[in-house]
Amino acid sequence: MVEFTLWDILRNLALAARWTVVLSLIAFLGGGVVGAALLVLRLSPSRIGRALVEGYVELFQGTPLLVQLFLAYFGIALLGLNTSAWTAATLALTLYTSAFLVEIWRGCVEAVPRGQWEAGTSLALSFSENLRYVVLPQALTIAIAPTVGFLVQVIKGTALASVIGFVELTKAGSMVTNATFRPFVVYSCVGLFYFVLCYPISLVAKNLERKLHAAHR
Amino acid sequence: MQPIVEIKGLRKSFGTHEVLKGIDLTVQPGEVVAIIGRSGSGKSTLLRCINGLEAFQEGSLTVDGKPLIHGDPNAMRALRQRVGMIFQSFNLFPHLSAGRNIMLAPGLVKRKVSSEAADQARGLLARVGLTDKFDAMPDRLSGGQQQRVAIARALAMEPAVLLCDEITSALDPELVGEVLRVVESLAEEGMTLLMVTHEMSFARKVSDRLIFMHQGRVHEMGSPDELFAAPKTPELRQFLSSLHE
Amino acid sequence: MTVELDFGAVLASWPLLLVGVAWTLGLTAVSAVLGVLTGIAFAWARSEGPVLLQTVVGAYVELIRNTPFIVQLFFIFFGLPAAGFRLSPEVASVIAMVVNLSAYATEIVRAGIEATPRGQREAAISLALSPTQTFVYVVTPPALARIWPALVSQIIIVMLGSAVCGQISVPELTFATSLIQSRNFRSFEAFIIVAAIYLVLAFTVRRLLRWAGPRFVFGR
Numbered sequence: 001m002v003e004f005t006l007w008d009i010l011r012n013l014a015l016a017a018r019w020t021v022v023l024s025l026i027a028f029l030g031g032g033v034v035g036a037a038l039l040v041l042r043l044s045p046s047r048i049g050r051a052l053v054e055g056y057v058e059l060f061q062g063t064p065l066l067v068q069l070f071l072a073y074f075g076i077a078l079l080g081l082n083t084s085a086w087t088a089a090t091l092a093l094t095l096y097t098s099a100f101l102v103e104i105w106r107g108c109v110e111a112v113p114r115g116q117w118e119a120g121t122s123l124a125l126s127f128s129e130n131l132r133y134v135v136l137p138q139a140l141t142i143a144i145a146p147t148v149g150f151l152v153q154v155i156k157g158t159a160l161a162s163v164i165g166f167v168e169l170t171k172a173g174s175m176v177t178n179a180t181f182r183p184f185v186v187y188s189c190v191g192l193f194y195f196v197l198c199y200p201i202s203l204v205a206k207n208l209e210r211k212l213h214a215a216h217r
Numbered sequence: 218m219q220p221i222v223e224i225k226g227l228r229k230s231f232g233t234h235e236v237l238k239g240i241d242l243t244v245q246p247g248e249v250v251a252i253i254g255r256s257g258s259g260k261s262t263l264l265r266c267i268n269g270l271e272a273f274q275e276g277s278l279t280v281d282g283k284p285l286i287h288g289d290p291n292a293m294r295a296l297r298q299r300v301g302m303i304f305q306s307f308n309l310f311p312h313l314s315a316g317r318n319i320m321l322a323p324g325l326v327k328r329k330v331s332s333e334a335a336d337q338a339r340g341l342l343a344r345v346g347l348t349d350k351f352d353a354m355p356d357r358l359s360g361g362q363q364q365r366v367a368i369a370r371a372l373a374m375e376p377a378v379l380l381c382d383e384i385t386s387a388l389d390p391e392l393v394g395e396v397l398r399v400v401e402s403l404a405e406e407g408m409t410l411l412m413v414t415h416e417m418s419f420a421r422k423v424s425d426r427l428i429f430m431h432q433g434r435v436h437e438m439g440s441p442d443e444l445f446a447a448p449k450t451p452e453l454r455q456f457l458s459s460l461h462e
Numbered sequence: 463m464t465v466e467l468d469f470g471a472v473l474a475s476w477p478l479l480l481v482g483v484a485w486t487l488g489l490t491a492v493s494a495v496l497g498v499l500t501g502i503a504f505a506w507a508r509s510e511g512p513v514l515l516q517t518v519v520g521a522y523v524e525l526i527r528n529t530p531f532i533v534q535l536f537f538i539f540f541g542l543p544a545a546g547f548r549l550s551p552e553v554a555s556v557i558a559m560v561v562n563l564s565a566y567a568t569e570i571v572r573a574g575i576e577a578t579p580r581g582q583r584e585a586a587i588s589l590a591l592s593p594t595q596t597f598v599y600v601v602t603p604p605a606l607a608r609i610w611p612a613l614v615s616q617i618i619i620v621m622l623g624s625a626v627c628g629q630i631s632v633p634e635l636t637f638a639t640s641l642i643q644s645r646n647f648r649s650f651e652a653f654i655i656v657a658a659i660y661l662v663l664a665f666t667v668r669r670l671l672r673w674a675g676p677r678f679v680f681g682r
Contacts, residue, residue: 061664063622065622070649116308119309122270122300123326126290129326156528156529159530173533187533191533
């Protein structure tokens with residue numbers, strides 16, 4: 001058997017952590033794009049659109065991410081497409097992220113006073129112009145902190161992709177454990193890696209929020 | 218002459234509560250109309266119906282010959298270009314400078330090129346006495362200044378009629394005068410004005426016609442001197458005497 | 463192409479699903495009670511305790527909130543035995559859930575405590591209540607009422623998170639589903655059904671807790 005030093009463990013985990021980062025970024029960006037589209041639908045005067053988005057959010061916030069990952073994995077296969085842990089994880093995490101982001105952003109848009117919509121409307125701006133030039137710029141300032149904060153949830157969420165066989169930090173942890181039989185050390189290191197990834201982002205989010213509150217007083 | 222605003226049989230309810238119970242009103246070009254009445258009499262709602270901020274259930278409404286059709290974005294866009302509105306709470310866009318607040322709608326709706334819109338904005342700011350505030354952000358302006366920017370913003374769309382919804386109610390007393398002077402100058406220049414107001418002496422001085430609303434109806438209407446000097450209905454008499462207490 | 467779905471094959475195993483639901487709800491109930499109580503205690507330590515304790519609790523909260531639940535679970539179940547603590551999967555799951563929930567609950571409760579007006583506390587002290595009495599009888603009840611919706615949401619998140627406990631063979635709902643689909647190969651159908659069950663559970667538990675809060679937790 002090959003002897004694993006602590007250095008070997010850390011190196012293996014670091015290599016796998018790259019995939020945690022990549023998957024997180026794809027899910028976050030993809031989720032942002034899908035979430036933005038859903039947000040427009042959610043805010044539009046269309047009642048059906050609104051109900052659809054509400055149902056979508058309910059669905060993804062009311063079921064475990066793990067189950068969503070399984071559904072994506074087996075769902076893609078069922079459609080006769082070639083499924084891989086990659087595609088399933090990307091799909092599930094993107095949709096999951098979009099459902100949370102659309103809720104966060106809706107809250108931010110609703111924090112913009114009604115009078116702003118009315119002023120835009122009375123200046124003959126269309127719904128989309130009003131959204132684009134009056135409401136969203138204001139909502140955006142409020143949205144930055146919670147959006148950055150949610151990135152932490154996405155990073156932690158990617159850990160579940162290990163269950164469907166996606167090799168990222170957590171999966172690498174299990175593999176290294178099986179090779180070294182040192183679960184205490186390995187999982188401590190895995191936790192530490194996540195902490196190093198997430199904690200700075202949490203701090204940034206907290207600071208942004210504090211700044212925003214200071215500006216509003 | 219074609220009336221600027223023509224309202225026929227307008228009825229509006231919030232749920233089961235009827236707020237406007239059949240309003241008929243015509244406003245001629247250049248006319249200044251003041252609407253008074255207790256809170257809850259429906260006067261603000263009437264004003265908000267005229268540019269479609271509130272939907273009404275019965276009756277018809279045209280502005281400058283343009284009909285108000287709810288659910289038809291093109292018709293609403295055409296109508297709203299003819300109607301300007303000033304709000305009690307100013308509603309300036311906080312992320313845009315005073316000048317940009319004024320330039321936004323002409324640029325988007327009238328496709329005005331930026332330099333032209335900027336010139337127009339400067340001209341309008343001068344007209345409301347804020348020549349040097351083009352780059353000022355709204356939170357740096359006093360309430361009176363913000364409201365004057367809001368007036369300039371509405372004027373930039375070159376409306377045929379301007380709706381003023383209690384535009385001095387949110388102001389500190391010492392700032393009311395500067396806003397009313399601007400409105401007065403607009404009236405003198407021949408702008409058609411429809412205003413809901415609590416400033417009785419101002420209404421009396423500036424308006425051509427006074428409307429007293431009571432329980433969702435036009436209860437009494439006439440020249441301000443007539444109404445103030447000799448109110449015909451007990452409701453108006455009571456309303457006017459309550460103001461003096 | 464056509465996709466043929468056969469939900470009947472999955473529903474035939476309903477006793478397994480029922481056991482899964484019971485486990486999921488049981489795990490959630492136990493860890494909700496322990497997690498919230500721990501969270502209140504930690505919130506007290508974090509805002510009123512000695513400085514050293516404040517720092518330790520602060521570090522704990524940040525550590526837990528910035529690492530995934532599955533890693534916390536694996537550390538407790540696989541890692542701790544190496545250090546001499548052998549735990550059954552069920553106990554490991556409860557500990558992991560309590561640890562996870564308590565960290566979030568600490569922050570939520572603390573926010574509620576900090577929103578309690580200073581006058582309330584001053585009134586209590588002027589009535590000669592001890593600091594502990596003030597905390598337990600004056601500060602906490604309205605704080606809990608204020609943050610109850612947030613706390614309920616967090617409990618739901620922990621319940622949904624417990625799906626991971628199947629990975630260490632706790633017979634909870636997702637574990638039951640994996641078992642069923644490994645027997646009949648109706649994987650997609652099985653997870654559709656379990657997703658629907660989770661939706662119902664989340665809805666019901668939320669309703670129940672919203673109802674129970676004012677009556678049993680911060681009642682008057």
